[in-house]
Amino acid sequence: MDDLTNRQTEILKALIREYTETGEPIGSEILEKKYKLGVSPATVRNEMVQLAKKGYLKKEYFSSGRLPSAKGFRFYIKNLMKEKELTTTDEVSYKNSIWDEREDVHKLLSHAVKVLAQRTGLLSLAATTSGDLYYSGVGNLLNIAEFLNLELSRSLFDRLDELKFWTKVHERMNLGQNEVYFMVGEDDFSDPLLEPCASIFGDFAGGQVQGLIGILGPKRMQYEILAPQIKYFSQLIENIMQENESK
DSSP: OTTOOHHHHHHHHHHHHHHHHHOSOBOHHHHHHHHOOSSOHHHHHHHHHHHHHTTSEEEOTTOSOEEEOHHHHHHIIIIIOOOOOOOHHHHHHHHHHHHTTTTOHHHHHHHHHHHHHHHHSSEEEEEETTSOEEEEOHHHHTTSGGGGSHHHHHHHHHHHTOHHHHHHHHHHHOOOTTOOEEEEHHHHHTOGGGTTEEEEEEEEEETTEEEEEEEEEETTSOHHHHHHHHHHHHHHHHHHHHHHHHO
């Protein structure tokens, strides 16, 4: 799988799971004990060195532990992640939460980002090609350790208001049916300060309105749970818009 051995793949998967839970640099001992990898801590440590050389892990300053890099997370998303299917109850709840605003696009999107922020505990954003920008949940990020860094938070909050940036994101999404778009780290956000950040977006198109909606948060977000929610919610918004257009 890419340039990784099976053992390296299992170690990367375990390390990402642990880092998602703790947000702390991960050492070989905890991986060996907690995830029953079947090899010694020394072997795990050596494999982690190889993963770092290949760019999938990085070393935290002043720590012996390792963190998954943006490349590591992209590998996980593409090859290892197993999405958790939404329940019928979740789908009904999402639909009911925005149904009363279905007749007005602006009210629909304004309310949708509030709902998404509340349900995910992250920051949510929607942007349209006609020049409208909506977001909600800024306070949610301040409950997450990464965003207690003032420089990081300021840079992200400045980026939120850059409609042209989000329009360009929408242009490069090029999604097929039932797909979402992942942004992970510095390269995708075009800012080295935003290396700890990630996002998941879906697109929608109805009548004269096209755009994206999704969430922003730390790289250690629970992609397997959040991606299906973004898929469903963006498609729901598109269906509502298209139904309104056909009336």
